[in-house]
Amino acid sequence: MLWVNSYWHCQPIAHSPPPPLIRQSNWVVTKKPISQTRIPSLWMINDSDDTDCTTSSEVPITLPSHVNLITSPSNPFVKHCLKLRQSSSYRRSHASALVVGSTPIREISDLEKSKHERHIRMDYIFLLDKAEVPEWIESLSVRIVNVSSMVMRKLSGVQSTESIEAIALMRIPSTFHHLNDNLQEPDCEMWFPSARRMLVLDGIQDPGNLGTLVRSAVAFGWDGVFLLPGCCDPFNDKTLRASRGSSFKLPIVSGDWFHLESLRKKFRLRMLAGHPQFDEQQKAAVQLSHKLVDSLADEALCLVLGSEGSGLSEMSKRVCELVSIPMEGDFESLNVSVAGGIFMFMLQPKKQRTA
Numbered sequence: 001m002l003w004v005n006s007y008w009h010c011q012p013i014a015h016s017p018p019p020p021l022i023r024q025s026n027w028v029v030t031k032k033p034i035s036q037t038r039i040p041s042l043w044m045i046n047d048s049d050d051t052d053c054t055t056s057s058e059v060p061i062t063l064p065s066h067v068n069l070i071t072s073p074s075n076p077f078v079k080h081c082l083k084l085r086q087s088s089s090y091r092r093s094h095a096s097a098l099v100v101g102s103t104p105i106r107e108i109s110d111l112e113k114s115k116h117e118r119h120i121r122m123d124y125i126f127l128l129d130k131a132e133v134p135e136w137i138e139s140l141s142v143r144i145v146n147v148s149s150m151v152m153r154k155l156s157g158v159q160s161t162e163s164i165e166a167i168a169l170m171r172i173p174s175t176f177h178h179l180n181d182n183l184q185e186p187d188c189e190m191w192f193p194s195a196r197r198m199l200v201l202d203g204i205q206d207p208g209n210l211g212t213l214v215r216s217a218v219a220f221g222w223d224g225v226f227l228l229p230g231c232c233d234p235f236n237d238k239t240l241r242a243s244r245g246s247s248f249k250l251p252i253v254s255g256d257w258f259h260l261e262s263l264r265k266k267f268r269l270r271m272l273a274g275h276p277q278f279d280e281q282q283k284a285a286v287q288l289s290h291k292l293v294d295s296l297a298d299e300a301l302c303l304v305l306g307s308e309g310s311g312l313s314e315m316s317k318r319v320c321e322l323v324s325i326p327m328e329g330d331f332e333s334l335n336v337s338v339a340g341g342i343f344m345f346m347l348q349p350k351k352q353r354t355a
Contacts, residue, residue, distance in 0.1 A: 061094070063145065069129060071148040078147075081126075081155055081169060088233035095172045096123070097235040100156050102134070102165040104245035109140055111249055120248055121171040128152055128161065137166065157237065172235055173248050179255035186262035191253045195267040197222040197349055200260065200304040202316050203230030204336065210234065211242025212337035213305065217250060220348040224251035226260055226302075228313070257315055264302060273304040273312055273320035274343055276333050285322035288346055292323070297350045305340050308333070 061080045070078060083090045085098040099105050108120060122142045127133060129146040137144065152161045177191050192198070199217045204210045210232055217225055225234070231254070232239060234247040253259070264271060275285045286292060304320050306312035312320075325334065325342055333339070 063124065063143075067145070069146045070126075070151055071129075073150050073154040075151070078151055078154060081167075084169070085155065085157060085237050088236065091172065091233065091235055092178055097170055097172055097240070098155065098237055099168040099170055099240050099245060100164060100237050101167075101241055104240055104243070105166055105168045106136055108168075108170070108245040108248050109136070111245075119173040119175050121173075122168050123171065124169040126152065126155060126167040126169075127165075131165075134165065142168075170248070175251040176234070176247070177251075177253045177255075179253065179259050186259055186266075188263050188266040191263070192224045192251050192267075194223045195263065195269065196300050197344075197347065198224055198226060198263070198267075198269060198300075198302045199340070199344065200226045200228060200302055201231050202228045202304055202306045202313050203310055204305070204307050205230060205232050205309075206307070207232045207236045207238035208242045209308070209335070209337045211239040211244075211246070213340045214239075214243045214250075214252070215246040216337070216341045216344050218246045220344045222250070222344060222348070224253070226263065227252065227254040228260065229256055230307075260302075267300050269300050269302040270296070271302050271304065271320040272323050272347075273306075273316050274324070274336075274339055275306075275312060275317070275322040276324055285324035287326045288323050288343065289326075293346050296347065301347060303340075303343055303347060305336055305343070308336050 061077065063077050067077075072078070080094075081098055084094065084096055085100070091097050099108065105122075105125070109122065111120065122140065124143050124145050125137060125140070126145050126147050127137070129148055131146075133144065147155070149161055152164060152167070153159060155167050156164045158164060179186075188195070199213065199222050201210060201213060204213070204227075211234075214225055214234060227234065234240075234243075234252050234254075240247060263269065304312065304316045306316060323343070325339055327334075334342075
């Protein structure tokens, strides 16, 4: 039996079951459990983002009701929040994320109010001590905690807090699914209630690019995002800043080709992939055009985009129809977030284009 200790509580945690083995092609991958160490007054969890955890098995860490001001960066709750910002495995284990900046927080809260989204839950908002509470925050049903400038710098990860008006501690929405095995029958309809237009990201590691692509998917009415292995965490603080909180606004699934193939079969998706027009080792790509778009208007589509550094994986090139964006001159390719925005605008659902 292990114990998690803080200044406020001490509760037992049962040992986790042995990590499962996941078979993918000829590879066997062992999923490592989060390492936990008992030390006085604090908890320690492995910093590595390579550690995988899919369920919220940790004891919930909360702030006592009488605490409304935190001044020390060494406070256990501050350490917990810092860990949420730095580690994807810790975020998944606690099903929580730190949203830095008033713009993404405000957009998420506006969505919650306008559409009555029950899957969005904000637990705390941190404001600088003695700062005036903005009117839009006063209207929220959320607990406000004042913090010192040192704590705000620690939580935000930036040296100057002048541009950081607020930080929110939020629950990762139930519309996000992190799949770590192919042993169970995929529940595609639970992942995506609708799948007429699906964005698939293949090894997008840059959080700025991934966040921008997720934001574009929301803007152009796409139904969801599927993340293949190698993608960064959609709830990384930099990703959330680039997406302006869009990771909370549509279904996102992180899985592998086994899950994507199940999704393709379930919704009869036609697989397209953005790619340069010519590739010496691959088939030529069809150019994106209004004629092509019109021919695809009534089909359910899956658009795969690869990273700028590595491009599409061999699997994506093999199973997808390659589509390129026509360009003047000798440009080889565009930034993936720019190219993705063009593809998603052109291929957006028919009702969006005719609105």
